[in-house]
Amino acid sequence: MTASRAISEKLLEWYDRNARALPWRVPPGAGDIGSAADPYRVWLSEVMLQQTTTAHAAPYFSAFLERWPTVEALAAAPEADVMAAWAGLGYYSRARNLIACARAVAEMGGFPDDEAELRKLPGLGAYTAAAVAAIAFGKRAVVVDANVERVVARLFAIGEPLPGGKAPIRAAAEAITPHARAGDFAQGMMDLGATICTPRDPKCLLCPLTADCTGRATGDPARFPVKAARKIRPTRVGTAFWIERDGKVWLVRRPGKGMLGGMRALPDDGWSARADGSGDAPLPGSWRAGGVVRHGFTHFDIELGLAIYAGDKWRELKGEGEWWPLAVLEAAGLPTLFAKAARLALAS
Incomplete structure (x- = not known):
């Protein structure tokens, strides 16, 4: 038996006994008896899990399935409804790609079962295409997420710093991925990284691959994968404006492209990832300070001041917007940053 085969067999034996019960999964081995996972459920879960924890994604997944149980149902949904349902998961370009992909798949009559064809769908990168091909269709595909990346880097003591180390990590993952x-195997590697081979204090004594792990043999497996020095993230400053009238608040729709594209939001002063806001208010008259909310995006942080309108010049509002009832504000699907600002305004 080759070393690669021994590793895959040990991992699969461990997965058979220890697989996590997740709402989008079928039991280990189910694919071998004709009960492979639904590609819609696999795809939806993988898109949600990008940059999001399992615990956070699970209720969103269940809510989406209840509302849109098939890819065809999602494809027919109004974009605004999907974007609102996505609020709180972050990375809103994923929601726009989700809609575009669902519509493309519905037009095709279903998901293709080939990794290369899956890559052609909107928003499906190498990882998601491989995951759907392997998990939903049983095809041999090399699935490398952050958990798998960590397990493989430690298993082979790959010391090249990321992101340069991604290529040798993928090559090593390719070598141990079985055909059957x-x-x-992919889900077992994910589970191993999530529960045993954790970023800090890996539980090596419980790991089925301990005897094969070069990283553990070095005496310091937690140093793998080696990460490049972290860049200092800039902090941007902006203002969000709370304009309330007769039990309703003025909301706008952000441009389709760019930060939080297509989402409902409070009006703001034009801050972006590259520049602070202007501070210019959308209405003349009296404003009072409502506090500051802080939020972190991938490449920058923001300190968003809240300004609360105390005037009566509502008729001078320019641009498209809508008066949204405060009683059902949660249904607006505000992205997390603006939801924080709304909570601050309501508490003031």
Whole structure:
């Protein structure tokens, strides 16, 4: 038996006994008896899990399935409804790609079962295409997420700093991915990274691959994968404006492209990832300070001041917007940053 085969067999044996019960999964080995996972559920879960924890994604996944149980149902949904339902998951370009992909798949009559064809769908990168091919269709595909990346880097003590280390990590993952049960293998590697081979204090004594792990043999497996020095993130400053009238608040729709594109939001002063806001208010008259909310995006942080309108010049509002009832504000699907600002305004 080759070393690669021994590793995959040990991992699959461990997965058979220890697989996490997740709402989008079928039991280990189910694909071998004709009960492979629904590609819609696999795809939806993988898109949600990008940059999001399992615990945070699970209720969103269940809510989406209840509302849109098939890819065809999602494809027919109004974009505004999907964007609102996505609020709180972040990275809103994923929601726009989700809609575009659902519509493309519905037009095709279903998901293709080939990794290369899956890559052609909107928003499906190498990881998601491989995950759907392996987990939903049982195809041999190399699935490398952050958890798998960490397990493989430690298993082979790959010391090249990221992101340069991604290529040798993928090559090593390719070498140990089996032809049979590739989907279970991928999910087993994910589970191993999430529960045993954790970023800090890996539980090596519980790991099924301990005897094969070069990283553990070095005496310091937690140093893998080696990460490049972290860049200092800039902090941007902006203002959000709370304009309330007769139990309603003025909301705008952000441009389709750019930060939080297509989402409902409070009007703001034009801050962006590259520049602070202007501070210019959308209405003349009296404003009072409502506090500051802080939020972190991928490449920058923001300190967003809240200005609350105390005037009566509502008729001078320019641009498109809508008066949204405060009683059902949660249904507006405000992105997290603006939801924080709304909570601050309501508490003031």
